Amino acid sequence: MIRSTTFAGRAVALFGLGGSGLATALSLREGGARVTACDDDPARMRAAAEQGIPVADLRAADWSGFAALVLSPGVPLTHPAPHWTVERARAAGIDIIGDIELFCRERAATAPGAPFVAITGTNGKSTTTALIAHLLRAAGRDVRMGGNIGTAILSLAPPAPERIHVIEMSSFQIDLTPSLAPSVGVLMNLTPDHLDRHGDMASYAAIKERLVAGAGHAVIGVDDDWCRAIADRRRGPLTRVHVGEAGDGPGILARRGIVVDGRSEPARPVADLAGIPSLRGAHNWQNAAIAYAVTSRLGVTPETFAELIAGFPGLPHRMEEVGRRGRVLFVNDSKATNADSTEKALSAFRHVHWILGGKAKEGGIAALAPYFPRVAHAYLIGAATETFAATLDGHVPYTRSGTLAEATAQAAAAAARSNDPEPVVLLSPACASYDQFRSFEDRGDRFRALVQALPEG
Structure with missing residues (x-):
């Protein structure tokens, strides 16, 4: 655990007692702060109290005595309207911060030179965070990974000169981290996302830009207009990453699945990603190229990178080979859970038996029409069945399977009968899971279990 000592002896309000919120409350308490914690869920309030965290209804609190409000990133800061705790904090004139801000302040106070890699973007940030951590660990470095992936940041070991923190950050977390200044800041890509929480695309992009604006060294993917403009504004040290045939200035390239270091003349091929199951598809080429840009800054040689990347196991539920x-x-x-993410999966294969459906997102799957020729057959499940059937009608043969179990059995049988040398049964739903499952993890775990229960072919 990281003890948040920068609020020692002062009163702090905390709202949101989920996993990271509870870890934050414990960190503040152990660091000597006087915490008053609150949550809309009485069960979470009771759980915190059982661990010795003082809890109270912050509506009745005297906010003039608080030094800061520590807010869960899931609580609205600006849109669609500020949470009532935000309004109280602003009226009291106190800082509104999150758990990563507490980490940044502790790092600045106790180990300001400790390596800190922060990663953000719309797509691929979890895989890239995990890949960077894997490569550094395999190279023998002391690495702690967390933030928006896995472990809450304040539950990790504290900053130290030889310890590297590799932290995934959402836009919500960046918004609550005013002193964010990582050693290496990564911005991967930007497409419209969470606009209900940020108002519009420009505001969303501006929040993401903060992560690289304060970084000692910035690594920016320049394959979309938003990120390219952010890179053009950057005045400090910068590595550009480009996926495609031509680079956008000297930087790291990913050409046809080969990571290329274009910072020297001539450009140097570093690693061939062909045959690495966890890094299929052009989106993973960007992930790998960014990982090379970061790890090379931290002392990993090209030869070591090429050797170690082949051992990356990937992340569950993200292009995961399950059998x-x-x-x-x-x-x-x-x-x-949306069409943009499913596009990456469909682009990686040529002969797909596609399982899709659930609780549909706005826009459905119409944007995936260019990939329909890759689909041998579609198997529709959940609430989106009729909507998706209407989109596919006349373009892709489909079956109304209803459930994941039925779809998996039907797709497995049809794929086994096909003449393709390597048919693929792909669960890439382009939908939220909540109509039939607790979460996308629950849905993916169920699919894995169904595949493992199939008879050997």
Whole structure:
């Protein structure tokens, strides 16, 4: 645990007692702060009290005595309207911060030179965060990974000169981290997301830009207009990352699945990603190129990078290979909860038996029409069945499977009968899971279990 000593002896209001919120309350308490914690869920209030955290209804509190409000990133700061705790804090003239801000302040106070890598973007940040951590660990470095992925940041070991913190950050977390200044800041890509919480795309992009604006060294993917403009504004040290045939100035490139270091003349091929199951598809080429840009800044040689990247196991529910039956490959991409994410999966394969559906997002799957020729058959599940059937009608053969179990069985049988040398059964739903499952993890776990229960082909 990281003890948040920068509020020692002062009173702090805390709202939101989920996993990271409870860890934050414990960190503040152990650091000597006087915490008053609150949550809308009485069960969370009771759980915090059982661990010795003082809890109270902050509506009745005297806010003039608080030094700061520590807010859960899931609580609205600005849109669609500020949470009532935000309004109280602003009226009292106190800082509104999150748990990563507490980490940044502790790092500045106790180990200001400690390596700190922060990663953000719309897509791919979890895989890239995990890949960077994997490479550094495999190279023998002391690495702690967390933030928006896995462990809450204040539950990690504290900053130290030889310890590298590799932290994924959402836009919500960046918004609550005013002193954010990582050693290396990564901005991968930007497409419209969470606009209900940020108002418009310009505001969303401006929040993401803060992560690289304060970084000692910035690594920016320049394949979209928003990120390219942010890179052009950057005045400090910068590495550009580009996926495609031509670079956008000297930087790191990913050409046809090969990571290339274009910072020298001539450009140097570093690693071939072909044959690495956890890094299929052009989106993973960007992830790998960014990981090379970061790890090379931290002393990993090109030769070591090429050797170690082949051992990356990938993340569950993100293009995860969950089994083979004969020629048939089964891929769990349950994390793909919208069309933009599913596009990455469909682009990685040529002959797909596609399982999709659930609680549809705005826009449905119409944007995926260019990839329909890759789909041998679609298997529709959940609430989106009729909407998606209307989109696919006349373009892709489909079956109304209803449930994931039925779809998996039907897709496995059809793929086994096909003449393709490696047919793929792909769960990439382009939908939220909440109509039939607790979460995308629950949906992916169920698919994995169904595949493992299939007879050997």
